[in-house]
Amino acid sequence: MMRVNFTVNGRQQEADDVWEGESLLYVLRERMGLPGSKNACEQGECGSCTVRLDGVPVCSCLVAAGQVEGRDVVTVEGLADFARQRDEHGGCASGACGTSLQDARQWQARPSGGAAGSPTGEGGGASPRAALSPIQQAFIDAGAVQCGFCTPGLLVAADEMLEKNPQPTDADIREALSGNLCRCTGYEKILDAVRLAAARQDRAPQEGVV
Amino acid sequence: MDFLRPASWEEALAAKAEHPTAVPIAGGTDVMVEINFDHRRPAYLLDLNRVGELNEWEVGEETVRLGASVPYTRIMEELRAELPGLALASHTVASPQIRNRGGVGGNLGTASPAGDAHPALLAAGCEVEVESVRGSRRIPIDHFYTGVKRNALAADELIRAVHIKKADGPQQYSKVGTRNAMVIAVCAFGIALHPETRTVRTGIGSAAPTPIRAKAAEEFLNAALDEGGFWDSKKIITPSVAKQFAELASGAANPIDDVRGTASYRRHAVGIMARRTLGWTWESYRGTGRSTEGVA
Numbered sequence: 001m002m003r004v005n006f007t008v009n010g011r012q013q014e015a016d017d018v019w020e021g022e023s024l025l026y027v028l029r030e031r032m033g034l035p036g037s038k039n040a041c042e043q044g045e046c047g048s049c050t051v052r053l054d055g056v057p058v059c060s061c062l063v064a065a066g067q068v069e070g071r072d073v074v075t076v077e078g079l080a081d082f083a084r085q086r087d088e089h090g091g092c093a094s095g096a097c098g099t100s101l102q103d104a105r106q107w108q109a110r111p112s113g114g115a116a117g118s119p120t121g122e123g124g125g126a127s128p129r130a131a132l133s134p135i136q137q138a139f140i141d142a143g144a145v146q147c148g149f150c151t152p153g154l155l156v157a158a159d160e161m162l163e164k165n166p167q168p169t170d171a172d173i174r175e176a177l178s179g180n181l182c183r184c185t186g187y188e189k190i191l192d193a194v195r196l197a198a199a200r201q202d203r204a205p206q207e208g209v210v
Numbered sequence: 211m212d213f214l215r216p217a218s219w220e221e222a223l224a225a226k227a228e229h230p231t232a233v234p235i236a237g238g239t240d241v242m243v244e245i246n247f248d249h250r251r252p253a254y255l256l257d258l259n260r261v262g263e264l265n266e267w268e269v270g271e272e273t274v275r276l277g278a279s280v281p282y283t284r285i286m287e288e289l290r291a292e293l294p295g296l297a298l299a300s301h302t303v304a305s306p307q308i309r310n311r312g313g314v315g316g317n318l319g320t321a322s323p324a325g326d327a328h329p330a331l332l333a334a335g336c337e338v339e340v341e342s343v344r345g346s347r348r349i350p351i352d353h354f355y356t357g358v359k360r361n362a363l364a365a366d367e368l369i370r371a372v373h374i375k376k377a378d379g380p381q382q383y384s385k386v387g388t389r390n391a392m393v394i395a396v397c398a399f400g401i402a403l404h405p406e407t408r409t410v411r412t413g414i415g416s417a418a419p420t421p422i423r424a425k426a427a428e429e430f431l432n433a434a435l436d437e438g439g440f441w442d443s444k445k446i447i448t449p450s451v452a453k454q455f456a457e458l459a460s461g462a463a464n465p466i467d468d469v470r471g472t473a474s475y476r477r478h479a480v481g482i483m484a485r486r487t488l489g490w491t492w493e494s495y496r497g498t499g500r501s502t503e504g505v506a
Contacts, residue, residue, distance in 0.1 A: 002213055020211040020255060021245045042246040044239055044308050045392055059307045062242040064235055066213040067259045157306070178391035179305020 006068045008032065009078025010085075010098015018065045025049045025060040027068075028075060033105045036076035036152045047180035050153035051075050052082075057160045059179075076152035077104035079159060083133035086163065135159045138197035139190075146184035154180045158194045166201055168194070214256045219341075222261055222368060225254075227343040230365035232256040236264065236279040237311035239304070240320045264315065264370070273373045275339075278315025285314075293374055295381030295400050299330040302385045305392050315369045318354065321361040321420070328355070328421030329400030330383050332413030336374040342366040348373065355420035379403035380494035382487040385415075386471075386479050396471040399459070399483035403491050408432070408441045412484070417463035417476045427458035427484065444496045452485050459484035 001017045004027065015031045023042075028034045028051070037060055038048035044059040051060045052074040060073075074082050078099045132140070135158050145151050154177060161168060161176035168176070173194050182190060214232060216222035226232055232254035235241045244250035258264055264279035267289070274292050276285070282300035286309065290297040296314075303309050303326045317325035318338060337348040340363055349362050356362055363369070381402040387393030398415035410431050412424045434451045435441055460481030465473040 020213040043243040
């Protein structure tokens with residue numbers, strides 16, 4: 001067993017008693033209480049466990065926990081803060097502006113307007129910062145979520161594509177999402193959502209765009 | 211299980227010498243699948259992620275020295291001009307997430323006949339730089355694959371880099387699968403024209419116990435192109451020559467029936483891919499067709 005230290009959603013974290021063959025996905029879900037990244041195929045086929053590792057989208061089921069020592073991970077729970085910080089000052093290098101583990105665990109999908117309470121009436125203590133990222137809002141607005149299992153991976157992958165390529169063609173979108181399977185086969189709405197997020201991004205004032 | 215985390219290449223070699231059964235892990239896209247599914251429980255995992263030099267490459271006069279862990283994404287995006295065949299092959303690997311992690315060192319280490327990089331490496335021509343505490347050596351790619359998922363590495367050796375000949379002519383890569391992403395090749399074919407030496411090299415994937423070259427097809431074509439003065443005249447290759455090349459390539463395959471396809475389909479498809487990729491590269495050589503970089 002070993003100890004692994006790494007940054008999750010901008011905050012330094014530590015996992016103890018990690019088995020040497022354990023995946024990053026297992027550590028996130030079972031040790032850190034961050035079940036947003038989904039465990040489906042465990043062989044890199046479905047993309048449901050996609051996270052950013054030092055900024056790069058990877059299948060967390062194929063990263064050995066020990067390999068993330070000292071590195072930086074962003075999960076879907078931190079996506080809203082990550083996107084907000086990217087808009088505000090091109091990202092967070094210091095690690096001091098991330099999502100606390102407590103906040104991430106209590107993450108609730110709430111309207112970005114932040115009106116009266118969460119849809120479930122719960123979520124007290126959730127970070128006031130953790131509204132929705134633009135890609136999350138676009139998925140909701142376009143009706144791109146069916147059973148929702150593939151959604152976290154798609155959000156992380158789509159968000160990264162829009163960061164690198166703000167005006168993607170349909171071919172770009174298909175290519176960027178080719179590693180994410182939706183078994184409800186709701187791909188058309190998912191493509192709509194990414195197009196919507198891209199269009200909104202395009203319209204937004206271009207301040208501090210990466 | 212022990213997790214070994216060498217911080218340098220020298221430390222990695224020392225660890226591998228001390229624990230020859232240690233399984234190297236870089237991108238993890240093969241190793242972690244086996245661990246997740248309980249197919250493998252190595253006593254030691256040897257993490258190579260902290261050995262930064264494995265993620266680097268150098269473009270030299272004649273060759274590119276490609277670090278074993280350079281992700282396929284970087285090859286695709288940054289080495290298209292120097293290594294067009296390998297860049298095309300890299301683009302067919304799985305998905306963006308997998309290409310962000312996996313590299314050529316893993317394909318060579320696993321030595322699966324279905325590894326996407328192999329046909330491109332065979333066609334371009336390369337040497338695999340391996341090292342142990344006993345010393346360093348370069349294994350020509352033609353001697354690297356020794357059996358199904360077996361390679362010429364000794365137990366204490368690690369793959370450090372691949373020295374790949376820079377393209378001196380058009381290269382192409384073709385892969386048969388059920389969709390454009392996330393498929394293991396039913397079969398694959400790589401071809402490289404080498405106008406400097408007036409030779410053509412090939413590579414076949416997933417159609418024999420190991421990745422192989424279609425040597426009889428190459429020899430036939432080299433002779434036919436030479437005798438017909440094709441390299442100078444840049445004439446269209448005679449259809450009968452292309453047909454014979456395709457038949458010999460098909461004959462080089464020694465495939466099996468499995469879940470992805472039958473042996474006879476593979477033999478057939480290898481011939482088709484050989485003829486098509488020869489056509490594409492030759493049109494490019496003649497300066498009339500699609501670019502060397504192709505499409506993926």
